[in-house]
Amino acid sequence: MLRTHDLRVDFANVQAVAGVDIELPEGPFGLGLVGESGSGKTTIGRAVARLVDAADGSIEVDGRDITRITGSELRSYRRRVQMVFQDIDGVLTPRMKVGTALAEVLTVHHIVPRTEIRATVTQLLTDVGLDPELAQRRPHELSGGQKQRITIARALAVRPRTLIFDEPTSALDVTVQNLVLETIEQIRAEHELNYLLISHNLAVVQRLCEQVAVLYLGRIVESGPTNQILRRPAHPYTLALRSAVPTLDPQHPDERIVLHGPPPDAANPPSGCAFHPRCPLAIDICSTQQPPLQQITPGRQVACHRSKELLTDPKRARTP
Numbered sequence: 001m002l003r004t005h006d007l008r009v010d011f012a013n014v015q016a017v018a019g020v021d022i023e024l025p026e027g028p029f030g031l032g033l034v035g036e037s038g039s040g041k042t043t044i045g046r047a048v049a050r051l052v053d054a055a056d057g058s059i060e061v062d063g064r065d066i067t068r069i070t071g072s073e074l075r076s077y078r079r080r081v082q083m084v085f086q087d088i089d090g091v092l093t094p095r096m097k098v099g100t101a102l103a104e105v106l107t108v109h110h111i112v113p114r115t116e117i118r119a120t121v122t123q124l125l126t127d128v129g130l131d132p133e134l135a136q137r138r139p140h141e142l143s144g145g146q147k148q149r150i151t152i153a154r155a156l157a158v159r160p161r162t163l164i165f166d167e168p169t170s171a172l173d174v175t176v177q178n179l180v181l182e183t184i185e186q187i188r189a190e191h192e193l194n195y196l197l198i199s200h201n202l203a204v205v206q207r208l209c210e211q212v213a214v215l216y217l218g219r220i221v222e223s224g225p226t227n228q229i230l231r232r233p234a235h236p237y238t239l240a241l242r243s244a245v246p247t248l249d250p251q252h253p254d255e256r257i258v259l260h261g262p263p264p265d266a267a268n269p270p271s272g273c274a275f276h277p278r279c280p281l282a283i284d285i286c287s288t289q290q291p292p293l294q295q296i297t298p299g300r301q302v303a304c305h306r307s308k309e310l311l312t313d314p315k316r317a318r319t320p
């Protein structure tokens with residue numbers, strides 16, 4: 001079990017993550033992180049992978065706080081939690097054959113004896129649905145989807161227990177996206193992984209994540225079981241995100257909710273509920289009082305003064 005409590009990350013005058021609690025039970029299990037650009041998704045992932053320091057709060061693994069570990073303990077933790085990056089070209093060494101690159105990871109981290117390296121590279125490529133022959137290719141000789149699967153194989157090479165996928169499919173076209181999603185489905189079962197999956201795409205989260213957390217300006221505004229949240233959002237921001245994806249519920253497409261105004265300036269967050277300048281349901285209290293994140297049903301939490309109305313009568317709650 002991996003969990004964060006009141007996790008905070010600051011960059012100069014920006015609170016990128018402003019007190020976030022998440023939980024990753026033992027795998028196979030997926031937690032989706034959604035929210036628009038700048039909401040803090042990648043920073044949460046980087047903090048959990050200990051690639052950026054938490055300003056406050058804790059990250060516990062099996063009951064132990066790893067927020068401040070250093071040295072060899074930190075190196076071994078960083079193997080345990082692997083990040084699969086959005087920028088696939090930044091991860092692969094351009095002139096190196098992908099088989100050699102994978103073999104190097106296995107050697108540097110002493111994952112298997114030298115005699116087993118070739119077979120392990122073959123197994124890794126097979127695990128992510130690729131032809132082992134691709135070991136002979138260099139990154140520029142691969143398609144976008146193949147490259148993305150190589151980055152997953154590279155992350156798997158060190159035998160992690162947790163993966164963090166940062167927009168794993170956003171750079172790919174739809175058919176290729178599908179192959180990558182299938183790969184994730186397969187490895188999550190085979191390797192009993194738990195993972196954070198960061199995505200703008202709610203359909204991807206619906207397919208791969210049991211739970212979802214919706215972020216707005218560094219805070220969770222709604223979290224809980226993915227199906228419940230996507231079927232009946234209790235926060236107007238989730239409703240707006242859902243309305244942008246008609247394919248989630250083709251029989252009952254939402255009326256499209258267009259958010260007015262740009263995303264807020266993270267260095268200068270709005271008072272009260274940070275969403276209030278753009279919220280179609282905002283009332284007076286919203287500009288002065290920040291709604292706490294509260295449990296509304298077992299396992300479901302939401303931070304909105306009007307969540308009860310929104311849950312009981314989504315149509316009426318559309319108008320202030």
Ligand SMILES: Nc1ncnc2c1ncn2[C@@H]1O[C@H](COP(=O)(O)OP(=O)(O)OP(=O)(O)O)[C@@H](O)[C@H]1O
Nearest residue numbers: 011014016035036037038039040041042043044266
């Ligand atoms: N290295 C950094 N230095 C300074 N500010 C940063 C840094 N990384 C992120 N930020 C700021 O922290 C906030 C959260 O950024 P983050 O990258 O986590 O958002 P995100 O939700 O992943 O967005 P996107 O969907 O665009 O990837 C933003 O205001 C961003 O400008």
Ligand code: SF4
Nearest residue numbers: 273276279286304305
């Ligand atoms: S608290 Fe108010 S402004 Fe914030 S989401 Fe709820 S209704 Fe909208």
Ligand SMILES: [Mg+2]
Nearest residue numbers: 041042043166
């Ligand atoms: Mg990001």
